Amino acid sequence: MLGTLVAQLAAPPPPAQPAGEFTSSEQCKECHAQEYEEWIGSAHANSWNNPDVYAQSNGFENKDCIDCHAPRPVFETGLGNRVLPRSSRRSEGVDCISCHMLPDGNVAGTIDNARAACRPVTRRELQRVDYCGVCHNQHKTVDQWRKTHYAENNIGCIDCHMPHRDGDPNKGRSHVMPGGHDIDVVRSAVRWKTERAGDRIVVELENHAGGHAFPTDERSRASDIWWRVVGTEDWNHLHRIRDPYRYETDIPRTLLDYGEVRTLEIEDAPADPVEVMWVYKLTPYYRLPETGDPIEIDEVIDPLMDSRELFRAVVE
């Protein structure tokens, strides 16, 4: 069967180049310098070059992550559908073209202007949660958001992650898009309380303002609570917050859902003052400083080596 088919196949010409094709987000810079400068330092712009992404995706060798880390325009496949991966300018990551390019060669924006070089047309989809969801719901963020009061009140992704510059709608929305890489944004989503109760120390965690679970990305994020007696060096691990990635079939889901208050206890707590620390991790593992090899959690000496501090408190 194949032999017959092969005999029928011949090489047709490849597709022709569309007129006025955009080949790089740098082309947007000339007119949109502010947006470009905001974006170039963002996690979106570094979604391809980020060494952690590179390591966790095996150098993108198996192509599993390219679809969202270097996507073709979202409008090409449409809301609710998976994006297609692109083969050029991958080092630009999630770029201007990924979000703004329309299949007809025009550019989606917030105004119509046929006289501008890129001929923007108003597309309200840009503001919709489902728009971000084509990638971010691969890690379930939008599904988590749908269960919150933010969804009920139509407070979407851009309201927190693309705020108006200086809070002024006339100045447009920031393209820095702070999220998990901005520790202040992360910190603003959660709060905690620590107190001594008899021979126990009670630690209460709350996701009070994250519009989704904390942390939201099960592939690479985690969060840990550590404690030690003040004046000593060794940290003790109390709790891990993590959504197991698909290979992690042997660990439970412990995400802190939106609105959830979780109470942890250090039982038989030492009578001496105890220092408690809540850290946030962009990578799920801890590594030996000398070699970078992953280590078990009970081998960790310095929890901050691979983490960022959210809160720290001393319980007398």
Added chain:
Amino acid sequence: MRAARALSLACLAGACSGSDAPEPLPEAELSPVVREALSGLPDPEALDSVEPADPEEVDSLVEMLNTSTARMRDIPRGAVAEELGAAAIPRLTEILRDPSRDSPARLAAAELLSVIGDRRAAAVMVDALYTASEPWIRQWSAFYLGEMGQDWIVPDLLLRMRYEKDPGTFVWIASALARFQNFSGLDALLDVANAGSTEELRAQARGQLDGIASRVGAPIEEVRATWFSIDAPTRLPQPSPTPALRRAVWERVSQLSSEHFQLRGVDDSRYALSRMGPWIASEIAPALFDEDAHVRLHVAQVLERLGPRAQVAGPHLVAAMAEPRIAPAIAEALGRVGYPPALESLQEASAAGRPHELRVAASYALGRLNLQEALPTVTALFDDQSAPPDLRMGAATALVLLEAGDHAASWLVGELGAERDPAAAERALETWLVQGTEAERPGFVAARQAWDELTGPPGVIPSLDQTRERWSDRSECLAELVGELVR
């Protein structure tokens, strides 16, 4: 198939002439290839339903096996299968899954299921392999799945390899796969044989490796190397896939479609398909013309992962490059498959006037194709200083792959220190630095040493800032040397 004919006719009509201006695109005729393939294969759910056997009868047989010292070895398997029949499957399934039953009883149930051996029994064993919390149940399930000879479970075995945590289960999955002439588990088996946690486990893996080598009639390292080579179809025993396996394959192909939003399911299917072995290339190549763009894309990626073993699909890939949405992915696949007749198509795809993304993909592919005839094309692409940087990067990488990297080295060093795509420049330069012997390229040893000294500690994942520092340092270091090296 219709698509292929339509494209061929378009060529005959003159659309393939190599004029300077891009020819108009012939409409690639797409069709529901996957749906049609599935409708032509028997539905496995169409097995007759059976009246469950009396549970007490089944229990007594399990009890007999449980207490028998001879166990199944001395019992005629055919007679037992006839005696039990499919009617016993529901009760045996309950026993197998029941953690409150003792281990011998559960093992006897697994053994009896394997003796019954029909599709339903195999499905129970697959379920146990995926869901049993006890590793020993998963190990025995994998073993019996190999014994049962139902080849449709091969994709399930492959996928389980991805998620399994127990090295003992790895051994039996790999062993079962090899019984179906699938040698994708050899790496895992070799790992366990070399570094298993106990001598018993290592011996178990060595025993399976010896058995595979003996059945194939070649040393195991040779079997492994051949499995990944272009010679796999001719030098290794090939399976004769049953309609049930072909259906299982097409069901996996259907899971690549845009109907499925979550990439992880898509990725699982792509993973299993790309480990099915070389026979799959001709089976799924027609799906490059499916009406669903995601199916076309991911099938191209499966062929790409198969590498040279997918050369039989080369003509399909060349024809599929006419479809603009997936043409870049097709070009990438052609490069990795290394299909020499694609040279002309890739050269044309890289020409001015073609879509930028396609040109970039084609430029890399021309390097991977590893044909010196591509040199003039990639040199011209690289020399065009008005071309977008990522196109020149593709051409520079191709020059390196064609061992003509001296021509692009200085530019690559500059790009390593620039902000555009230093990672790609670093990869290309790393390849360039290790080409040739010391005698052929004196000076390279020192350059490589200087380069290596700027590598971070092994295993350490640097931060983005540290990475940028490395790029900058390496660029500076090579900038001093590159003039001398390429002289």
